[in-house]
Amino acid sequence: MNDKPLRIQEASVSFGSVEVFHQISLEISRGEFVAVVGPSGCGKTTLLNLFSGYLKPSAGSVICAGSMRMVYQHDSLFPWQTAAQNIALGLRELNDEEQRERQLRQMLSLINLEEFAGHYPHQLSGGMRQRVELARALAGDTDILLLDEPFSSLDYLTRLRLRRELARMLEELPRTVVLVTHDIEEAAQLADRILVLSDRPARICRELQVTLPRPREPTHPEVVETVHAILAEFGLE
Amino acid sequence: MTEKPLTPKAGLLPLIVLFVAIALWSALSLLHVFPESVFPSPQAVAKGIAEEIRTGRLLGDSVASLFRVTTGFMIAVILGVPAGLWLGHHVRSRLAVLPAINFFRSLSPLAWIPFAILWFGIGDLPAIFLIFMACFFPVVLSTLAAVANIPSVYFRVARDYRFSGLELLTKVTLPAIAPQVITSLRVTAGLAWLVVVAAEMIAGRDGLGFAIWDARNGLRMDLLVAGMVAIGVIGMVIDRVLMMLTKIPSVRWGYER
Numbered sequence A: 001m002n003d004k005p006l007r008i009q010e011a012s013v014s015f016g017s018v019e020v021f022h023q024i025s026l027e028i029s030r031g032e033f034v035a036v037v038g039p040s041g042c043g044k045t046t047l048l049n050l051f052s053g054y055l056k057p058s059a060g061s062v063i064c065a066g067s068m069r070m071v072y073q074h075d076s077l078f079p080w081q082t083a084a085q086n087i088a089l090g091l092r093e094l095n096d097e098e099q100r101e102r103q104l105r106q107m108l109s110l111i112n113l114e115e116f117a118g119h120y121p122h123q124l125s126g127g128m129r130q131r132v133e134l135a136r137a138l139a140g141d142t143d144i145l146l147l148d149e150p151f152s153s154l155d156y157l158t159r160l161r162l163r164r165e166l167a168r169m170l171e172e173l174p175r176t177v178v179l180v181t182h183d184i185e186e187a188a189q190l191a192d193r194i195l196v197l198s199d200r201p202a203r204i205c206r207e208l209q210v211t212l213p214r215p216r217e218p219t220h221p222e223v224v225e226t227v228h229a230i231l232a233e234f235g236l237e
Numbered sequence B: 001m002t003e004k005p006l007t008p009k010a011g012l013l014p015l016i017v018l019f020v021a022i023a024l025w026s027a028l029s030l031l032h033v034f035p036e037s038v039f040p041s042p043q044a045v046a047k048g049i050a051e052e053i054r055t056g057r058l059l060g061d062s063v064a065s066l067f068r069v070t071t072g073f074m075i076a077v078i079l080g081v082p083a084g085l086w087l088g089h090h091v092r093s094r095l096a097v098l099p100a101i102n103f104f105r106s107l108s109p110l111a112w113i114p115f116a117i118l119w120f121g122i123g124d125l126p127a128i129f130l131i132f133m134a135c136f137f138p139v140v141l142s143t144l145a146a147v148a149n150i151p152s153v154y155f156r157v158a159r160d161y162r163f164s165g166l167e168l169l170t171k172v173t174l175p176a177i178a179p180q181v182i183t184s185l186r187v188t189a190g191l192a193w194l195v196v197v198a199a200e201m202i203a204g205r206d207g208l209g210f211a212i213w214d215a216r217n218g219l220r221m222d223l224l225v226a227g228m229v230a231i232g233v234i235g236m237v238i239d240r241v242l243m244m245l246t247k248i249p250s251v252r253w254g255y256e257r
Helices: A044-052 A083-089 A099-108 A128-140 A158-173 A184-188 A221-233 B008-030 B042-055 B057-089 B090-107 B107-122 B122-146 B150-159 B163-205 B208-217 B221-247
Strands: A006-015 A016-028 A033-037 A059-064 A068-071 A144-148 A176-180 A194-197 A204-209
Touching: A006 A044, A016 A044, A016 A176, A033 A044, A044 A144, A044 A176, A059 B090, A059 B150, A068 A128, A068 A194, A068 B150, A068 B208, A083 A099, A083 A128, A099 A128, A128 A158, A128 A194, A176 A184, A184 A221, A184 B090, A194 A221, A194 B008, B008 B042, B042 B057, B042 B221, B057 B122, B057 B163, B057 B208, B057 B221, B090 B122, B107 B122, B107 B163, B122 B163, B150 B163, B163 B208, B163 B221
Parallel strands: A033 A176, A033 A194, A068 A144, A144 A176
Antiparallel strands: A006 A016, A006 A059, A194 A204
16 A cells, blocks of 8 residues: 655755754655765765654654665674674574574675674675675565665775676565765666755755666766766856 | 894793893892892802792792782772673763772772771781772773773664663673783783782781882891792782683684784
C-alpha cells in the first residue's frame, strides 16, 4: 500500500538563526534512486538526517516507512571488528544462525572480499573499507538506504569502480536509495531522479529524470547531457 | 632516514648494555672511589641476592609487595573505569568533579602516608590504600577522556543497528576506549609499583620496600642493592605482562593508525 515510503511535507529546519530548509516538500517512491546535489553547506546532509530521524523538523512532517540504514561520510566501520564482523552487524536482526552465516558469505562474495573477511578496517584500503560499509548497510532486510557522500574520500578511479559495484549490488538487493553527493557525475551515473538544491534556505530548484537503465557508463551521452544540465543550473556552464 | 631491518640477534643488544654497566660498576668499586661499605661490588650484590633467595626472604617480600600492588591496582581499576565511563557520558557531572580529580591526581600519594598509618596501622592495608590513591584518579581521568573522545559516528551506527543498554556498553563503548585505557593501565601499574616501595619503607614489616629499609638500617648495602635489582626486574615484568594486552587483535587498531 505504501508506494511512497519517504515523504517530507512542508518541513522547516533551523540551526539557531540559520534557516536550512523553509517548507520543503519531497516524495520518494519505493525502489527509486534519488540523488541530491547542491552547493556545499546547503543542507544536503541535513536532509538525510531528517529521513533517518536523527533530526526533527521545527515545522512540517517527515514520514519514513520502513527500516533504513545509513552509510556515512567518514570511516564508520567499527575498527575493533573484522570486515566480516562489521558486515554481520547488518544481519543482527536474523535469528537463524545458519541463515546469518550464509548471508554473510553472500555479502562477502558480492563485494569480492572473501579473502579479507578476517581483516580489520585499518588493514584494508579506503576502497575496500567503503565496500564493507556498503555491504553492512545492504545486509539483511532493510528497505531504505541513505548514502551520505559515501565515495567522497576515494580517488577518482576507485570512485568509478565503486559506483559500478553499487549499481550491481542494488540490482541484486533492490532498495529505495537517497544519495547525497557533491559529485555531479556520480549523481548522473547512478540516480533515477536528481534533485538540485539551491543555497540556504535550500529549496529544490530543479528535478532531473534519467531513464537510462543501470549500470551506466559515465561517458554515455545521456549521463553527460545530465551533467551539463546540472552544471548549467549552478551557473558553471 | 631508513633503518636496516632488525635481525634476531638485535635482541642481544640490551645484554651488551647490561655487561657494560656491570663492567663500569666493577671498575668503580675496584678503584675504591667510595668505600666498600657504602658502594657494594657486583660480586657482593650477587652473593646478597643468592643469600636472599636461599633464605626465602626475597620471594616472601616480592609476594607481599605484588599482593599489595595487585589489590590496590585492581580496586582502583574496578572503581575507576566505571566512574570514568559515567563521567565521560555526563557533561555536567564531569564539569563538577573534574577539578577535584585533577587536585587529587596532582597530590603525591606519599603525602597520604601519615594518614594511611593513622587510619590503617602497619601492614597490607596502608600500602593498598596508598596504591589505590595513586591509581584511582589517573584511571578515572584517562577513561573519561577516552569516552568523551569516541567519535560520535560510532554511536550513530550503533543506533542504526539497534544497540542499546548493556550491549551498547560492552560492544561499542568498551571496545572503542580499550586501546587508550590499556595504555593508561600500563602507566598506572608502573606508578603503583613505585608507590608500594615507598609505602613499605614507612608503613611495612615486609615487602621489597621494607627489605631495602631494613638493609639500610643494618648497613647491608649489598642486600639493599639486591632489593633494588628485584624491584627493577619485577617492574619490567609487570609492564611486559600488561603490554601483552596491546597484542589482542581487536585493540591493535588503536596502536597502528
